[in-house]
Amino acid sequence: MKIELRNIEFAYDKNPVLRNITGVIDPGEFVALVGPNGSGKSTLIKCINGILRIQKGEVLLDGKNLKSYGTNRLSQKMAYVPQTEQKAVPMNVFDAVLIGRKPYIRWKPTKQDLEITAGILEKLNLAPVAMKDVTKLSGGQQQRVFIARALAQQPEVLLLDEPTANLDLKHQVDVLKLLGSLTRQGITVIMAMHDINLAAMYSKKVMMMKEGRLFASGGNEIFTADNVEKLYDVNVETIHKNGTVYIVPDRTQSI
Amino acid sequence: MNTSDLLQDYTRYTRRRILFILLVLLGIVFVGMYAMVVGAAGISPGDIIRVFTGRGDPVSEQIILNIRLPRVLAALLAGLALSASGAVMQSLLRNPLASPFTLGISGAAAFGASFAIVFFGSAGIAFMPWLNEQYIVMFSAFAWSMVSTGFILAIARYRGATPEVMILAGIAIGSLFGAGVSALQYVATDVELAAIVFWMFGDLGRAAWNDVLILSVILFPLLIYFSLKAWSYKALQSGDEFARSLGVNAFRVRLTGMLAASLATAVVVSFYGIIAFVGLVVPHIVRRFIGGDDSFLIPASALFGAVFLLLSDTVARTLFSPVILPVGILTSFIGAPLFLFLLLKGMGRGYWS
Numbered sequence: 001m002k003i004e005l006r007n008i009e010f011a012y013d014k015n016p017v018l019r020n021i022t023g024v025i026d027p028g029e030f031v032a033l034v035g036p037n038g039s040g041k042s043t044l045i046k047c048i049n050g051i052l053r054i055q056k057g058e059v060l061l062d063g064k065n066l067k068s069y070g071t072n073r074l075s076q077k078m079a080y081v082p083q084t085e086q087k088a089v090p091m092n093v094f095d096a097v098l099i100g101r102k103p104y105i106r107w108k109p110t111k112q113d114l115e116i117t118a119g120i121l122e123k124l125n126l127a128p129v130a131m132k133d134v135t136k137l138s139g140g141q142q143q144r145v146f147i148a149r150a151l152a153q154q155p156e157v158l159l160l161d162e163p164t165a166n167l168d169l170k171h172q173v174d175v176l177k178l179l180g181s182l183t184r185q186g187i188t189v190i191m192a193m194h195d196i197n198l199a200a201m202y203s204k205k206v207m208m209m210k211e212g213r214l215f216a217s218g219g220n221e222i223f224t225a226d227n228v229e230k231l232y233d234v235n236v237e238t239i240h241k242n243g244t245v246y247i248v249p250d251r252t253q254s255i
Numbered sequence: 256m257n258t259s260d261l262l263q264d265y266t267r268y269t270r271r272r273i274l275f276i277l278l279v280l281l282g283i284v285f286v287g288m289y290a291m292v293v294g295a296a297g298i299s300p301g302d303i304i305r306v307f308t309g310r311g312d313p314v315s316e317q318i319i320l321n322i323r324l325p326r327v328l329a330a331l332l333a334g335l336a337l338s339a340s341g342a343v344m345q346s347l348l349r350n351p352l353a354s355p356f357t358l359g360i361s362g363a364a365a366f367g368a369s370f371a372i373v374f375f376g377s378a379g380i381a382f383m384p385w386l387n388e389q390y391i392v393m394f395s396a397f398a399w400s401m402v403s404t405g406f407i408l409a410i411a412r413y414r415g416a417t418p419e420v421m422i423l424a425g426i427a428i429g430s431l432f433g434a435g436v437s438a439l440q441y442v443a444t445d446v447e448l449a450a451i452v453f454w455m456f457g458d459l460g461r462a463a464w465n466d467v468l469i470l471s472v473i474l475f476p477l478l479i480y481f482s483l484k485a486w487s488y489k490a491l492q493s494g495d496e497f498a499r500s501l502g503v504n505a506f507r508v509r510l511t512g513m514l515a516a517s518l519a520t521a522v523v524v525s526f527y528g529i530i531a532f533v534g535l536v537v538p539h540i541v542r543r544f545i546g547g548d549d550s551f552l553i554p555a556s557a558l559f560g561a562v563f564l565l566l567s568d569t570v571a572r573t574l575f576s577p578v579i580l581p582v583g584i585l586t587s588f589i590g591a592p593l594f595l596f597l598l599l600k601g602m603g604r605g606y607w608s
Binding site: 046049050051070071072073074075078079080082088089090091092094095096099100102103105107108114115118119121122127130131133153159 | 257258260261262264265268349483486487489490492493494496497499500501502503504542546547548550
């Protein structure tokens with residue numbers, strides 16, 4: 001699904017959060033939204049799938065305005081994995097993932113719904129814990145459950161808000177590899193990220209946001225010391241190794 | 256482990272939950288029969304069969320058809336309504352402490368009843384239930400419950416229908432009405448005061464065919480509505496924004512769900528007074544058996560609540576026979592320790608751990 005953002009503006013009450021955002025995201029792209037706290041990353045994600053209503057501009061999905069999709073149809077095309085700050089609800093893992101079938105379920109889940117759910121659990125290595133309570137799982141496994149739940153929607157676009165927050169390094173890498181494999185199956189992945197190194201390593205496209213504006217966007221080549229310094233107001237050094245860029249704060253200089 | 260094993264496991268899990276529901280249904284049948292038989296007037300199972308086949312003597316017929324049966328049905332319906340509302344409220348508000356009275360209905364209904372007793376001269380209704388005055392009190396209790404609910408939903412509309420707003424508004428409105436009840440009790444005569452106090456004890460002795468019929472007409476559509484909305488409630492439990500991404504209008508679903516649950520509760524409270532703890536404890540008990548999935552939790556809580564309240568009422572009727580306790584006192588007495596027990600045993604599978 002091709003996503004076009006045209007001059008998007010959004011404000012909470014009177015405070016502008018997104019200003020004139022324009023961009024195109026092609027099907028199967030792996031996009032990282034980076035930028036300081038409060039730069040509008042989460043808000044942009046919520047605007048893309050209509051959780052928040054933009055006040056100006058338009059979001060086009062395959063050339064059609066977001067508003068012309070019914071909420072149920074939209075939820076069959078696009079899934080959202082919220083930031084995991086909220087506590088998981090006590091529920092069996094299978095049931096939790098089955099909730100993702102909601103857009104397709106009228107009264108009770110069909111055999112097909114159950115099969116799709118079981119297939120996803122297996123693909124995400126969640127089969128061994130499928131009958132356990134979600135709240136009893138580790139943070140990494142919980143995040144997998146939430147991604148599985150989103151995949152049960154069979155979306156073309158997956159939106160994630162800080163998918164690696166609160167995870168240890170192994171699970172961060174696990175999640176990013178999983179997302180990468182999804183993009184290879186044609187699913188567009190758009191994630192808000194704080195860790196610019198991991199973003200540079202795994203994503204194929206970067207959108208840098210600052211104060212509600214799109215500061216820069218492009219491939220990983222836009223991770224230059226100059227850009228990152230302007231973005232975060234921190235002096236950094238870049239190290240290039242094996243074709244990947246590493247960004248580290250520069251301790252020797254004080255601001 | 257492959258997909259078919261996984262499906263088998265899940266099917267087994269679902270069957271276990273359905274089995275639980277069937278067992279509760281069986282429990283309703285047994286407790287129902289027991290409740291028909293025990294009591295001050297000696298009725299044997301044979302009498303019941305004779306009455307239902309039209310061969311009973313007038314006295315047993317009177318007792319069975321006009322006293323025991325409506326009371327049994329009222330207990331089942333009231334338990335059903337309170338427990339289903341409790342399960343729905345806990346889910347909609349994402350809070351294990353939510354109960355049918357979270358929106359302040361108990362306080363508002365008590366105020367409504369006291370208001371009618373004091374201002375419409377219904378003194379002595381507890382002792383001499385004249386039909387008309389009894390209905391004025393019921394109507395007033397119901398009307399004030401809906402006023403309180405409407406007020407809170409209006410606040411939620413204005414301020415955002417978040418669980419926090421609704422719970423806090425409910426506490427505030429509830430205590431405001433509590434103050435109103437105190438004020439009315441202060442100006443009431445001794446007889447009126449007694450009537451107010453008697454009204455506040457939830458008591459199924461007031462059950463009659465009329466209210467059983469009204470209750471069923473109101474409750475069954477609401478139960479069907481809750482079952483239809485179970486998937487939206489489940490989505491809401493994981494957060495409003497997530498629910499929206501699943502195509503669920505969090506605001507509308509929560510507001511209408513709260514309204515429906517409050518309506519069910521208000522009807523029961525207006526007829527029978529305040530029956531505490533059932534709506535809070537029953538969903539937690541059921542959750543321990545079958546987990547927190549609303550598709551099963553809501554119907555199972557409804558049925559379990561029905562048998563729970565019927566059993567409580569039967570015990571309340573027979574414990575100190577021939578003295579009959581109001582069931583509201585008994586549910587408070589067993590409800591509080593039961594709640595503490597569940598808390599110590601790790602209530603609701605991870606809710607508070």
